[in-house]
Amino acid sequence: MILKSLDEILEKASAIQTKRIVVAAAEEKHVLKAVLNASMKNIVSPVLVGNSNKIKQLASEIQLDLDNNIIIDEPSPEKSARTAVEIIKNNDAEVLMKGLVSTSVLLKAVVDHKHGLLKGNLLSHVALCQLPNYHKIIAITDAAMNINPNFEEKIQILKNAVNLLINLGYNIPKVAVIAPVETENPKIESTVHAAKLKMMHLKGEINNCIVDGPLALDNIVSKEAAQIKGIKSEVAGDADLIIAPDLNSGNILYKSIIFFGTGKVAAIITGASVPIVLTSRADSEESRLYSIALAVSI
């Protein structure tokens, strides 16, 4: 199975049993709208932690019905984050979403050793992108979390994203480790890491996927470009997932896909015991909904 469009994720999320989503500091208009919309589509059943007066006021502004029973009043964003995490710990919700609380405050609650949601894994950002100039969904990691991952962290970033795709129903996702060139060059760390990841795959240390790299973007997404360069690879021109060298390049690739490639995206944080939805103010309404649907589909 591979995905051709993000609507397939929406369909999947609508078809399965409704999952509970807990929002930390839910008093943010766009987040509230997205969650209530997803709730109307039976994708999620929300629990809204935050400033209850503001939440009610916003719901009335955006003209969406709100069951007061799903609100837990907690005006402090810090406490709201801790309460949301606690609700997950108590198995009273299966997805965590960020509202009007800073990412660092929310993640502090998530990574707390005693009360948090870490599985011992590193947290990483995975984005699924649908764009006119590629023949299927392409996933990008990591565009938002890990600044300068070392090799061990890259292994985990790769595994987090492959797990996500497998959970979505992929069989053997094709993973391209991106670099500026195709040959390993000790001066270009991204090529060294890419070659090592490929080697780990060949040795059976990275499974459930095909890994190739170093590959430059042209050869990752264009069979024709790869052919011209004489590159023979199952991944070339047909990648399902791109592993970026670092935050600079991952973020640029992700935003370039949205703004230059007119792409649509669904993105979540993986690696905790539940998926975490962190949308930003600049995200489109559609993208927020896709991200929630992705979180409930895995």
Place this chain on the structure above:
Amino acid sequence: MILKSLDEILEKASAIQTKRIVVAAAEEKHVLKAVLNASMKNIVSPVLVGNSNKIKQLASEIQLDLDNNIIIDEPSPEKSARTAVEIIKNNDAEVLMKGLVSTSVLLKAVVDHKHGLLKGNLLSHVALCQLPNYHKIIAITDAAMNINPNFEEKIQILKNAVNLLINLGYNIPKVAVIAPVETENPKIESTVHAAKLKMMHLKGEINNCIVDGPLALDNIVSKEAAQIKGIKSEVAGDADLIIAPDLNSGNILYKSIIFFGTGKVAAIITGASVPIVLTSRADSEESRLYSIALAVSI
């Protein structure tokens, strides 16, 4: 003046006096075709250094007329590179182009202290990109030369690209120093460098342009995104030039513009005493012509 399309560069190159281009190891079909096409359009007057038999054979294969007087027989690629550089030194050509010789061999001849073409400056790659989802030409540097530039090198990369735009006729190009976020964070070097470059500009140490950064790609290319984030900047949403943190991110941005953004590009190496055209096998015919036109227009 700003450029809206690469055709304006072609027009400019056709309008001015024809410049002489010397090709090192000209026995490469695509390069030969591009140069002879540019010659027919009176954009360049070529000098072809290389294996003369092969050059003649290729010209006949691609059915283009060839004046034998413009060929200098030199079958060794290394010597061909040195001869081409010498021709520039003797003021017998104003543009250098790479044929069937590796980039490293060609650049070795260029950076040779005694016989080369360095002006004391660092060499850097500048690409001018035209794409449907941006309202004017956007330049990217450095997508191909400098692997991990330090701060001093970034200043020079910025200046090389600004000089190129000024030479093309820009008045005050708007320069965005890209990073994953807008706030300076000591853990993210790209944000620190961006803030320092902006400060140098404000102090008058970088002139003939407006510099802003750190700016993420969304806010560099979309006024709407910048507005949503409350960013006030003359550069936001209207950049003429993007300075990438390193080769990884510059190369990804450049290739993403071409493959996801369906962009057209003109690219050269700047910083030597003459522009250097380095096209690659995967470049389109159009892009080769634009690159030659760019080299003669500055």
